[in-house]
Amino acid sequence: MTEFEGIAPALGRALANRGYETLTQVQKAVLEPEMSGRDALVSAQTGSGKTVAFGLAIAPTLLGDEERFGSAGLPKALAIAPTRELALQVMRELEWLYADTGARVVSCVGGMDMRTERRELQRGAHIVVGTPGRLCDHIRRGALDISELKAVVLDEADEMLDLGFREDLEFILGESPEDRRTLLFSATVPRAIADLARNYQRDALRITAQGEQRQHVDIEYRALTVAPADRENAIINVLRYYEAANAIVFCATRAAVNHLTARFNNRGFSVVALSGELSQNERTHALQAMRDGRARVCIATDVAARGIDLPNLELVIHADLPTNAETLLHRSGRTGRAGRKGVSAIIVPKNAQRKAERLLKFAKVQAEWATPPSAEMVIERDNERLLADASLSQPVAEEEQDFVTQLLKRHGAEQVAAAFVRLYRGNRSAPEDIMEVAPGAPSTGPERKVRDGFAESRWFSLSVGRKQNAEPRWLLPLLCREGKISKREIGAIRMEQQETFVEIEAGSADSFLKAIGPKKMLEDTIRVKAVDGPPAGGRPGGPRRSFDSDGPHGKPAKKPHRKGGAGKSDWKDRPRENAGRTKKARKSFD
The missing domain is CATH 3.30.70.330 (RRM (RNA recognition motif) domain)
Incomplete structure (x- = not known):
């Protein structure tokens, strides 16, 4: 498909070049005629195509009847995101979406060199993408003039309020022109978001992407019950069993990220960490290592991984249970995107099974309850991958023939095959033995605290x-x-x-x-x-x-309680x- 109804031709070509054949529900919603020129409060889950959606929504306001932008001057649009990674991802998305319009997109995010950003702003921009704190700094210092803004987009608005950016957002919105369009995108709409919309939007259209839960239709949820002492061993076996091109392991704290990163490094996994204590340069390098294949496992906290997009992410592991259903969906939504399949594995210590059941219920997610892959299952899966290895089906090249013959003559086919198996397994971390624990299942009554005694x-x-x-x-x-x-x-x-x-x-x-x-x-x-x-x-x-x-x-x-020191x-x-x-x-x- 090369044409999309209601979309500027330049953006339609960009979508076609990107392989889009149809739009997501939220993208279709922002193109409805009733949306034309209006503010909007949009609730849609992570991974539903929100960045492209607001890029399409503001295009008529920015371009008018023109197909291309004129020379860059003061910015016409401002997109605000809660974290550096998400802001940079938004910038990349808008760059390809607006590539044929000649738009100049500039980022202003914390952790980057302010002087470089100031020089970029002086050269002019059509769209500026940034984090709240850094944008406020540039506005106060006179480096960023937002007097000609036509549209402001708040992406992940609920997350920005949770992170304490309310004052920064109110300052930015207060400094921008009153006749601008304001689009708020949020996974949920708590009272704080509703108040923000009421104070800074005019005649806003409320859009709820019903059925966006179908974004998780390509995600296989597995709740894996383990003994508490086997939690880390279970993660190792899950990583080994799936051998995903890219995997993220979510932890609750920075300390847990550091601990797992050290352990997995020692076990031979190519792993990087992503937590709030890292510098922007370190975080950028970690993500790049995942994208170019130098690392295959990312250990991350929830905030650090907010909004990141790894194209080949096939596996999400919840090392620590999420705090709520929204976090569960956000973590899992890193995989199973754009029609690709993914697995979300929830490590459930036996003593936390009830909490996991409640999380899944509130998230409206059906998970298969099971136990983690055993060492035998991992080895069997390795054998299957080895038998299917492409190198075994490729014909012997002419330059290899003499040495192959020499190997077989000296060692014999059986010994050569055994050596091949050892080399294959030697490059992989050995799986862990895991204690047998009965897999969890939804409880029908109160959890029993005491069980009957042993017969013997x-x-x-x-x-x-x-x-x-x-x-x-x-x-x-x-x-x-x-x-x-x-x-x-x-x-x-x-x-x-x-x-x-x-x-x-x-x-x-x-x-x-x-x-x-x-x-x-x-x-x-x-x-x-x-x-x-x-x-x-x-x-x-x-x-x-x-x-x-x-x-x-x-x-x-x-x-x-007995009186006296000894008691x-x-x-x-x-x-x-x-x-x-x-x-x-x-x-x-x-």
Whole structure:
């Protein structure tokens, strides 16, 4: 298709050259006759083609009856975005969309050289794209004159208000001409956005892109239930299983980004980080590394990744659960764009399953509940990829023939094939063993905090107790990890001053002993020994609870308050720095 109804010919050609055959719903909505010359408040989800939509919407206002712009002078349009990456992405989109119109698009974003931006503005611009803070700086310093603006676009307006840019936006809108067009694009329309629209728009048309949820029709959602201690191992196996051209792993904090980046680098993944503590130059290089193939995995926080577009992004992993449904959709919307398929894998620790179910329900997303790929599944997938490798189907080249014959003569076909397999696998990180956890499924009733006791169980003593500041919240994942058992195979935990007694399901006791090795040690610091039965006060086969400490499922057990120094000293009150020999064990789980 080379023509689009209601679109300036120059922009229509740009769309055709870009491979557009049809417009998205929001793009069609802004071209309706009733939209002509009016302000608009548009709610549409990320990935719905909003940048192209507002580019099309403001074109008649900027060009009039002309096909091309005249010489660049004071800007005619201003597009404001919340983050540097999104602003630069908007600039790139507008550059190709307006390429045949002779438009000069200039960016003004934080973290870039202000002097360079000032020189670019002095040369003239038709459209300026920027972040609120930097635009305010240029306006106040007289470098940016917005007295001739015909249109202002606020992209991701809800995000800009969340980031605290309200005063900057009000200043920019207050300085611009009163007869300008103002277009607000927002994924949601909370009260703050409605107030902003009421104060700075005139006769605004309200556009709600109903059915924009279909943008996620090309995204396969998978909720992967894991033991809490296996979260990172699950991410590694998901990355290895899919071997995506580009993948993003979303974390909740900068510290988590730094931790995962370091670990994945050590595991041989080509990985870059994207967080707010990086300079603009570092963030630009990270994204470029993803685009040109030097890196395949990006570890990012939500704000740092706001609005970025990676053309070959096939996989999104939620290392930490999103805080709300909007964040879930925004993260996932980085993939499955422009007709391409994508996978959104949500890592769900077993103790956070209910929260994940609520998120999916509020986001109106149907996810397949499963467990992460096992090491065997990853290896099987590797074998499938190896068998389908194009190099195995290509004919032997003439210049290769002599050496191929020499290889086969010296080592034989079987040995050469084995070497090929080793080389193939050697370039990839080994998959991780993951504890078996039953995959989650939507709950139909309240979550049970206590389950029935084991029919048969065995007890073990650990050489650590309250005096060493032992805490069930790190002992439990330590037992699961070192003993290769799941949380449900551990029963009661009773903590004494110098030792801790742990109940383990009888059928799992032998495998637990085998996993911790002949030395019977956990993390080389805690001795484990079998005992004949439960400690005094315990009940064999009793319900899964703790006697006088945290249990695996519950809150800290309440202890009767006794007057006097000795009675008040329990593990919750002791300073953590006195943990002594348990410090190494705690480090992995705190």
